[in-house]
Amino acid sequence: MKYLLLMIIFFSLVCLNPQEVEASENQKIEEILVLGLTRTEEKIVLNQLPFSEGDVWDEEYRKWTLRRLILLDIFAYDPLRVIVEPLDSGNYGVVVRAADPAFLYKDPVEFLIMNTINLFYRQVNLSLYNPLGTGNNFFLTGIWGAKRYIKSGVTGPLGAGKASFSGQLFDHDLQFYRDTGGELSLDYRNWISPALRLTGGLDYRTGELDGEKQVLFFPRGELLYDSNYTGEIRGGLGLPIAGDGTFFRLQGRVVGKLGSLIGVARGGIIIGDGAPLNYYFPLGGFGRLPLRGQPLTLVQNYVTATVEYHWQAGGFIPILFADGGWYSPGGNEGVLNIGLGLATETPLGVIRGDLGWNPILGTTGFNIGLGHSY
Amino acid sequence: MLFLFLFFFCPTVSAVAIPDVTVEDGVFRAGSGWRIDIEGLRVGFLSGSPEEIGIQHGLLMTEDPEALREKMLAKQPFAHPENLGERIAGFFLNNYARFQFYPAFLRHTPQEYISEMRGFVLGASGGVDEDIFDVMMGNAAQDLEIAACSAFAAWGKATVDGELYFGRNLDHGGMLDLASYQHLAIYVPEKGYRFAVHNYPAFVGTMSGMNEHGLVITSNYSMARSGEITVNGLPYMFMLRNVLQNAATIEEALEIIKKTPRTIGLTLLLADGKNPEAVVVEITANRMQVRTQEDYIFAANRYLHPEMKKYQASGWLSSALREKRFQELITEEFWGQIDVSVSRDIMRDRFPPEGYNQENFGQSINHEVNMASMVMVPSRGEFWVGAVDDSEIPFAADTHFVGIDVRAIWDTGEPPREPIGILPATPREGYEGYWFKAREASLHFGQGKNEKALEILKEVLSVYPRAEMPLLLAGRALIREGKIEEGIKYLEDFAALEKHSEPFHQMEGYFWLAVIYDQVGERERAIEFYRKSLQVQIEDMYAVEGGYRYFAEQGIETPLSLTPEGRVYIP
Incomplete structure (x- = not known):
């Protein structure tokens, strides 16, 4: 065996x-246009861009930008695009197209089906998508059954990445152990290249594990390569x-x-x-x-x-x-x-x-x- | 969290006074707005705040708003469900529109237009209703379906006096039964420039219009690839309205279009009458290129800018033929002579038989689904519109054109007593008379009324036995009726014509002939015509993954079959 x-x-x-990388051409980016935002502040999108006006366009920028925008999780699924158009000057204009979703869902059918499935698994997930236009999502998750917990938090852009803060109260009565208590978590995540994502975080956990007191800090890091x-x-x-x-x-x-x-x-x-x-x-x-x-x-x-x-x-x-x-x-x-x-x-x-x-x-x-x- | 939810979902309510409608000397008045019918053309004047304009629109521009609403709602898929499946699908689609499309359109629409829509609903309902869902979806419906349309602008050496003349046909099969609801609306809004639009009741956006600075804009569809369209943007009719209300020059208009979160593929013809020039703005939801030309320019339903051609979706809307005709008519037949009357003639073009050894009876610039036709002379503030009546088929470009001096109305705010002129309708005699009949038959055929279509087609063919489109349609109608042998005769005559005016129809004819030969067991003839249909080069079809070409390829491999209704399938 x-x-x-x-x-x-x-x-x-x-x-x-x-990995295969498309060759870039040597046209400069003359103009950047952010199109389609109705409540998100434009600077939130601009902060995510790995390029500026005057830079030479690199085809990898497209994937990199989209990954950062998707990571924020504040935009509707469609349209989310980075378009590069030739201008009369011979340089490029870059159009970043994004749209804000409804406050409670990105797609009503998905919302309905996923929440129905979640209920089947004794779980409720609710998100409020960027209600203030500042790029912050508010979320609330509740699970009941053997692995009970309630978790709430906020995510938002920080520089070219996303930060999140959450807190949860839990009571896990599982096959191998029982732990109860609470946890606070801080996270920061950023695509530092088109294919490389870096995450850093810190958890503070306090409670009991099988009747024994458990209080700990858990600093953590993650590196993801995705190509x-x-x-x-x-x-x-x-x-x-x-x-x-x-x-x-x-x-x-x-x-x-x-x-x-x-x-x-x-x-x-x-x-x-x-x-x-x-x-x-x-x-x-x-x-x-x-x-x-x-x-x-x-x-x-x-x-x-x-x-x-x-x-x-x-x-x-x-x-x-x-x-x-x-x-x-x-x-x-x-x-x-x-x-x-x-x-x-x-x-x-x-x-x-x-x-x-x-x-x-x-x-x-x-x-x-x-x-x-x- | 609860606070946030309440904050964002509490509706706002405001009280608005609905004015009385009065009538004097044929002029209907409500507040500062009025409406008058001149020689078969409805002309309205709307002024004030967005909500006041909306109320005047709702009160004045349609006598029976409920009938209009029913007519518009009937266009929704599964409006009349015949079974449980359609009922469920209708329920699903309607709710998806309400919870996904409608909020997306609403988010992108300026408050001014939302207030105007609300005003319309208040006016049309007599103050009873203010839910704008149906009106918003009516305005946005143009972003969810495919139409045609074409337009040209000519100026400088091309025209009789150097002024800019603008011809425009609105072609939309799905809206034909709304054609008689058309009106010319002259706006004096609280904010922005004064403008005039050709429109239909409940439309706050527009597809054709002109403003006080001589700027003209009209829209033509251009099918863009799937990644180049979205519903998450501003319905395009609002974009055109925004241009008319807020741009004084082509440059300002281009800036507005560029910064609009757009939805679909269009070719916009944008002209400036005061400094005569015009451009075609070729757009998708995300891309935009501007095409320029000296002295004249035209647009149908495909991109001609090299950069935009890459984003053209497959399909056929007969653009190449119309472009060819614009080119011939403007530069060869009417060069230096273009005026209002000639502009009307260009939009009325039915591709006459000269140069062809048979009458084609097909469509040209004067498109099969033409529902409105107009000519604008922006330097003089003239707006000429074909006065369609409530006939089943509008024949808009062939109706009499009524000329209105919109500049005088902007200045005085009063209704005109007379039009500035009338251009006569096309006489229904001779070749033209039979052309009308052939078009009528074509629309009956499109609606599945085969017997009615055949009756008319046979009448046309008795006088013009080599008439291209009638031969094709008669053959196809007979196939649908199960009269295969008789159908072969017509389609063989069609295939034997020395020249075909439209390659797409040539391909259609060969294909259906092949299908018929398969039905009668003449496999070799069938394969011959499947091959012939695949050999026809169609310039404006682009890649076609499905449709005739797919079936023709399959037909070479295995005989195709027909359903009793005449639909082809692979057994």
Whole structure:
């Protein structure tokens, strides 16, 4: 089985491609026009632009600008465009086209469907999109059931990036632990190049974990590379004021595509004996770290690889997938999950169902959800 | 959070007085506004604050607002649902429009026009209603459907006196039954320049107009690629209104257009009568290029600027033929002679048989769905409009044209007693008489009234047996009626014509002939005509992923079939 696992890892890495960059022309940007705003202040858009009048136009600016504008999450889905037009002078004019959405939704059908689905999962999400024109969104999330919490916050532009501040009260009564308390979080996120996004954040958490007092600061950082393949690395340092000891948590992910093959490699490690359970990695099932044929478990270290093969059959996308890897505690010998999926494109995005199987454990898992699992 | 929600969703309410409507000597008056019918053309004067203008508009410009509302609402998809599926689809679409399109249009629309729409609803409802949803969607409907239209401007050496003459046809199949509601509205707004528009009741925006500085603007559709259109912008009729109300020169108008969050693809003909010149502004939702020319310029429904051609969507709206005719008529037939009457003749052009060895009976600048036709002389403040009546088919360019001196009305605020002139309607005799019949048949065919269409077409063909469009339409109508053998005869005659005036129709004729031969089992002939249809070069069609070409390609591979209603399908 080790060879099989190694093959999965090999194919997941083969799927990575080098990035191709379009050549830029040497025309200067003579004029920048922001078009379509009805309540957002123009300077908010101008602050996101990685170019100024007088610069030589680089085709990469288009993607970079759009990524920054999308990150703010204050604009309607359509139209959000960066248009470059030749001017009579021979230089370029750049039109940044954006529109403000309704206060409560970007698309009423999406709002209705997503909130109905959320209610099914005992969850309510509400956002107020940039009501003051300052680029600030206000949000409120409530979840009830075993993982109860209420979270509210505000996001807004800060320089060429986005800052957010949120607070939550939680009462998680989960399979592996129970923690209650509150958390304050500060985040700053910015696309520092067309393909590279940097995130920095700090959490302050206070409460109880399985009856023990837990108070800690958790400074964290994340680097995301997203181009022809996606690579992500995240790290955080647990600095307890009360409760368990100091720990360092690091995880990474690489996703690549090669034709119909999709490969994903993931890894995570927690260093420090005092790491609390609620900072362990939830592995298995259909969570963020999928091993789709076996039940959820909490792990301290893991390496997994996923290979998926997609093809088109009418309006559907049948999928073959295999998840394999090692983890500890509990999976030092290696595990292999295989399965079948079926996806279809809808106006809301991909709807996908998966059936996974662990042939050694004899366990299965089934899930239907929006989007792919990688 | 709750405070914010309440803050943003509390509506504002204001009390407005609705004036009485009085009538004296055929002049209807409400507040400072009036309306008069002159030689079959309705002329209105609207002045004051946006809300006052709106109320005058609602009170004066239509006698039966409820009937008009019903007529406009009937254009909505599934307005008359026939089953549960259509009822559900109608409910969904109507609510999507209310919660997505309407708020988006509202966000982009200046408060002045919102107040004017509200005034219209108040006036039209006698103060009972003030919900502008239907009126906004009526104004924005032009951004959600496809029409045609064309226009030209000529000045300098091209015209008889060097002044600028502007001809314009409004062609819109989906609005034909509103044609008789047209009016000429002369505005004296509280803010901005005085202007005059050709319009329809409930339209606060416009598609054609002229202002006191001699600036003229009209719109023509141009299908832009999907990434180049959006509903999240200012409905384009408001943009044209904004230009008329706030621009005194072409440069000022271009600045307004450039800074407008636009919605769809258009070619705008923009002219200045005081310093005679005109340009065509080719736009998509995001792009804009200006085309210039000396002494004359014209626009149909496609981009001609090299930069904009890249963003043209596939489709066919007969632009090339109309452009060719503008070029021929302005530079060869009427060079140096263009005046009001000649401008009217250009817009009336029916591509006569000269140069062709058969009568085509097709459409040219005088388009099949022509619903309004007008000529403007901005330097003199003259606005000439074809006076359509409530006939089923407007034949707008062929009606009599009524000339109105809008400058005198701007200056005096009083209704004119006489028009400045009348240009006679086209006599319905000879070739023209049969041309009217052929067009009538074409519209009946378009509405699925095959028997009625065939009756007229056969009458035309009895006199003009080589008439191009009647042969094609008769063949197609017979296919729909299941009379395949008879249909072959007409389409063979059509295919045998030495010359076809419009390549698109040539392709259509070959294609349908091929389909018929498939039905009678003559596979070789069918393949021959599928191939012929694919060989026809259509300059203004661009890439066509679907439609005839797709089916013709499929037809070469496998015989195509027909439904009992005459629709083609791949078995």
